[in-house]
Amino acid sequence: RGPVAALRLFDRAPAGYSAAGLHVYLLTCAGRIDEARALIEQSDEALSGAGQSEGPNRERFSSYFLFKVGLDDLASQRAREELSKEQEWYAKGARGNNVYGLLLIPNIVLEEKDKALALVNEWQSQHRSPASIEDAAAAYAQLGHFDEAVELLQELRAAGFHFWRGTDRESFTLRPGAPLDPRLEQIIREEHAFAAAQPGPDDD
Numbered sequence: 001r002g003p004v005a006a007l008r009l010f011d012r013a014p015a016g017y018s019a020a021g022l023h024v025y026l027l028t029c030a031g032r033i034d035e036a037r038a039l040i041e042q043s044d045e046a047l048s049g050a051g052q053s054e055g056p057n058r059e060r061f062s063s064y065f066l067f068k069v070g071l072d073d074l075a076s077q078r079a080r081e082e083l084s085k086e087q088e089w090y091a092k093g094a095r096g097n098n099v100y101g102l103l104l105i106p107n108i109v110l111e112e113k114d115k116a117l118a119l120v121n122e123w124q125s126q127h128r129s130p131a132s133i134e135d136a137a138a139a140y141a142q143l144g145h146f147d148e149a150v151e152l153l154q155e156l157r158a159a160g161f162h163f164w165r166g167t168d169r170e171s172f173t174l175r176p177g178a179p180l181d182p183r184l185e186q187i188i189r190e191e192h193a194f195a196a197a198q199p200g201p202d203d204d
Helices: 003-011 020-029 033-043 063-068 072-091 097-109 113-126 130-142 146-158 182-196
Strands: none
Touching: 003 020, 020 033, 020 063, 033 063, 063 072, 063 097, 072 097, 097 113, 097 130, 113 130, 130 146, 146 182
16 A cells, blocks of 8 residues: 555554654655654664663664665765675675665665666676566666666566555655656556555555
8 A cells, every 4th residue: 555554554553662764664655754854863873862872762774764864974974884794795705685785775875876787787687586676676766777667667567566666756766856757657656556446554
């Protein structure tokens, strides 16, 4: 049903329930960037205040989400830390689906576009699951390579797959409200309509 329906479940969560990482993700998907930023500022270990960073609800948000909500300086710092860690795994021969995804994020945030594009091309040569194809499509779109993004999403749809990012325009952009290719916008509208027709948390 998409991020808006999922966010309604947070409204029903018992008092004291915390899943700040998931909550921020869903807020950014829904375009509620100010709320996402406020939650990051309350929860991230680097921002939440002295003496609070060891609490049970402290988080260390990805550079992607920090960049998405406009915390650019911290996003760049964290991206460099993430890149150093993931490059070490890559240098040791790790080529798992997750490794490519975690390497792509800091390269995109640091605007290392040529390196990011080379990575997503290599990723697609190594992994062709529906999930990896969808992730690669989002990365291509974020890098402005819309032809590749649309081609991959059309490939998924032709095979009978619907995808969770189809209800989430913001997964295909780096900055909220950034322009997208009209073909991609159309795919998102169609996938959103499909998701909206499915049973959700408010249905009996």
